[in-house]
Amino acid sequence: MTFSRRDFVKSSVLGAVAAGVGAHTAFPDALAEDSQQGHASKEDSPKRPVIICAHNGYAYTEAAYAFLKSGGDTLEAGIRVVKGPEDDPNDDSVGLGGLPNEEGVVELDSCCMHGPTRRAGSVGGVRNIKNVSMVGRAVMEHTGHVMLVGEGAEKFAVAMGFPRENLLTERSRKIWLLWKEFNSDRDWWGPGMADPHWHPPAPDSKPQADLWRDRIQQLQQRAADLGIEPEFQLAAVHRVLFPPTGTIHCSVLNDKGEMSGITTTSGLAFKLPGRCGDSPIIGAGCYTDQDIGSAGATGAGEENIKVAGAHTIVENMRHGMSPQEAAMDALKRIVRNYNGDMTKLRYMDMTYYALRKDGAYACVCLWEGYSPGNPHKFTVHDGTLRSEVTTPLLKGYSQDWPPFPPIPDELKKDSYYLK
Numbered sequence: 001m002t003f004s005r006r007d008f009v010k011s012s013v014l015g016a017v018a019a020g021v022g023a024h025t026a027f028p029d030a031l032a033e034d035s036q037q038g039h040a041s042k043e044d045s046p047k048r049p050v051i052i053c054a055h056n057g058y059a060y061t062e063a064a065y066a067f068l069k070s071g072g073d074t075l076e077a078g079i080r081v082v083k084g085p086e087d088d089p090n091d092d093s094v095g096l097g098g099l100p101n102e103e104g105v106v107e108l109d110s111c112c113m114h115g116p117t118r119r120a121g122s123v124g125g126v127r128n129i130k131n132v133s134m135v136g137r138a139v140m141e142h143t144g145h146v147m148l149v150g151e152g153a154e155k156f157a158v159a160m161g162f163p164r165e166n167l168l169t170e171r172s173r174k175i176w177l178l179w180k181e182f183n184s185d186r187d188w189w190g191p192g193m194a195d196p197h198w199h200p201p202a203p204d205s206k207p208q209a210d211l212w213r214d215r216i217q218q219l220q221q222r223a224a225d226l227g228i229e230p231e232f233q234l235a236a237v238h239r240v241l242f243p244p245t246g247t248i249h250c251s252v253l254n255d256k257g258e259m260s261g262i263t264t265t266s267g268l269a270f271k272l273p274g275r276c277g278d279s280p281i282i283g284a285g286c287y288t289d290q291d292i293g294s295a296g297a298t299g300a301g302e303e304n305i306k307v308a309g310a311h312t313i314v315e316n317m318r319h320g321m322s323p324q325e326a327a328m329d330a331l332k333r334i335v336r337n338y339n340g341d342m343t344k345l346r347y348m349d350m351t352y353y354a355l356r357k358d359g360a361y362a363c364v365c366l367w368e369g370y371s372p373g374n375p376h377k378f379t380v381h382d383g384t385l386r387s388e389v390t391t392p393l394l395k396g397y398s399q400d401w402p403p404f405p406p407i408p409d410e411l412k413k414d415s416y417y418l419k
Contacts (some may be wrong), residue, residue: 031393031394031395032368032391032392032393032394032395046356046358046359046360046361046382047359047382047383048253048254048255048257048358048359048382049065049068049069049252049253049254049255049382050252050253050355050359050361050380050381050382051064051065051068051077051078051081051250051251051252051253051379051380051381051382052250052251052353052355052361052363052378052379052380052381053078053081053082053248053249053250053251053353053378053379054247054248054249054250054298054351054353054378054379055376055377055378055379055387056085056091056093056094056246056248057081057082057084057085057248057250057379058379058385058387059084060080060081060082060083060084060085061081061379061381061385062381062385063080064077064078064080064081064252064381065077065381065385067080068252068254069255073116073260074114074115074116074252074253074254074258074259074260075112075114075137075252075260075262077252077254077260078112078250078251078252078260078261078262079112079133079134079137079262081248081250082094082110082133082248082249082250082262082263082264083131083133083134085248085264086130086131086132086133086264087130087131089169089171090171091246092169092171092172092175092239092244092246092266092269093244093246093247093265093266094108094246094247094248094264094265094266095108095130095131095132095167095264095266096130096165096167096169097167097168097169097171097172098167098172098246098265098266098267099172099175099176099239099243099244099266099269099270100168100172100173100176100269100270101270101271101272101273101275102180102270102271102272102273103273104168104173104176104180105127105168105273106127106167106168106172106266107125107126107127107266107267107271107273107274107275108123108125108126108127108129108130108132108167108264108265108266108267109123109124109125109126109132109264109265109266109267109276109277109279109280109285110122110123110132110133110135110136110262110263110264110265110279110280111123111136111147111262111263111279111280111281111282111285111286112133112136112137112140112260112261112262112263112286113260113261113262113282113286113287113288113294114137114140114260114288115258115259115260115261115288115289115290115294116258116259116260116290118290119140119141120140120146120282121136121137121138121139121140121141121146121147122136122139122146122147122148122280122281122282123135123136123139123147123148123149123153123157123280124147124148124149124150124153124276124280125149125150125153125274125275125276126149126150126153126154126157127154127167128154128164128165128166128167129153129154129157129158129162129163129164129165129167130162130165130167131162132157132264133262133264134162135153135156135157135160135162136262136264136280138156138157138160138162139153139156142160143156146282147280147282149276149280150274171228171232171236174223174226174227174228174236175228175236175239175240176270177226178219178222178223178226178228178236178237178240179239179240179243179269179270181222182218182219182222182240183240183241192302193338193344193347193348194302194337194338198344199343215241216234216237219237219240219241220233220234220237223236223237239269243268243269243270243271244268244269246265246266246298247263247264247265247267247277247279247285247297247298247299247301248263248264248265248298249261249262249263249285249286249296249297249298249353250262250263250296251288251293251294251295251296251353251354251355251361252294252355253294253355253357253359257357258290259288259290259293259294259355259357260288260294261286261287261288261294261295261296261310261355262286262296263279263280263285263286263296263297263298264279265277265279265285265298267279267301268301276301277301277302277304277305278297278301278302278304278305278309279301281305283308283310283311284297284301284304284305284308284309284310284311285297285301285304285310286310287310287311287313287314288314289314289318290357291318291357292314292317292318292356292357293313293314293317293323293354293355293356293357294314294354294355295309295310295311295313295314295326295327295352295353295354295355296310296352296353297309297310297350297351297352297353298350298351298353299348299349299350299351299365299366300334300348300349300350303334303337303348303350304334304350306334306337307330307333307334307337309330309333309334309350309352310352312326312329312330312333313326313327313329313330313352313354314326316329316330317354317356322356322360322362323354323355323356323360323361323362324354324362324364324391326354326362327352327353327354327362327363327364328364328391328393330352331350331352331364331365331366331393332393334348334350334366335366335393335394342394345366345394346396346398346399347398347399348366348398349365349366349367349376349398350365350366351363351364351365351366351376351378351390352364352365353378359382361380362391363378363380363388363390363391364390364391364392364393365390365391365392365393366392366393366394366398367392367393367394367396367397367398368392368394368395368396368397369392369397369398370397370398371397372397375389375390375392376389376390376392377389377390378390
């Protein structure tokens with residue numbers, strides 16, 4: 001059976017949405033129980049310096065904090081965090097080794113804001129340059145512009161001394177080949193869920209477990225033929241069936257009250273060439289106001305752009321909201337854009353990071369996580385490096401896009417498919 005996303009949006013191929021989710025669940029009824037509760041350690045006893053970031057920055061935060069504590073610049077500290085995933089070929093959502101667009105080309109985006117000098121820099125759709133976080137800073141420091149994109153951004157980076165290099169690792173190339181052979185008709189062409197005529201797929205007559213087993217076995221065999229290492233084959237299959245998003249944001253505050261923020265990503269896997277999400281957009285993927293605080297985002301970029309999430313959070317804090325209240329309000333705006341329709345909201349997720357100038361912080365997410373026992377987490381360092389669980393707005397777990405039916409429990413038990 002051919003699995004085509006175009007067929008999905010015509011509701012003619014596979015399964016229904018997640019069991020128990022109504023087409024128009026009332027928004028207040030879906031609130032997670034603790035979504036409006038504060039955390040004393042975060043709100044009542046703030047500390048400085050503070051670094052908060054996405055969980056994939058954990059391994060790089062200790063060194064960045066030591067640099068910050070010794071008097072280092074806040075933006076440089078943030079870059080030292082996000083540069084780690086950019087340089088890591090095994091992190092296929094950021095920098096080197098990022099999963100490519102539909103033509104097999106890696107395109108990177110980043111933006112930053114430097115609170116002490118109230119400047120900003122951004123780059124989008126950059127090819128062949130690994131550390132776009134540093135290129136965004138170079139735009140800020142060495143041009144009269146704020147944003148450069150595409151070929152122009154690449155030429156600027158080379159002029160500033162950044163080397164051109166092939167960002168497509170052998171592992172990412174093989175995943176792309178697997179996607180291109182089996183799933184390239186299930187792409188990011190529309191219509192999307194925001195289209196008023198979109199509705200979820202209709203049920204299929206074949207049992208879901210049989211459909212999944214056949215599909216997974218077929219893809220896993222081809223992954224083996226392509227030379228993907230056995231221990232990674234199922235993970236590669238997952239990336240093909242559900243093109244991942246991935247980003248890292250970092251907000252930084254020093255003991256003098258100076259702040260900076262930075263976000264960097266390779267964007268959606270197998271995206272249309274030239275697609276930019278929220279990560280290079282000042283006010284969406286990242287926003288810092290030296291007087292108030294800093295905020296950033298990871299997740300569904302298109303949804304975040306529509307609510308200018310990072311800017312919304314900082315403005316909410318300006319008007320007296322706590323970091324958690326400010327970030328929850330931004331999530332509620334996303335929910336409102338879909339009139340609380342859980343049929344659609346199930347297929348997206350968003351995480352917001354908020355850091356106030358006094359050191360109070362919060363991290364909130366639309367859904368609890370990817371699956372039971374696998375909650376969203378983020379990294380914080382305020383003298384102690386740790387991971388904390390992100391506070392959800394809605395009960396339950398997001399479902400991967402494009403919208404396949406839920407994976408049967410029996411198949412989950414047979415593999416580490418969701419890891």
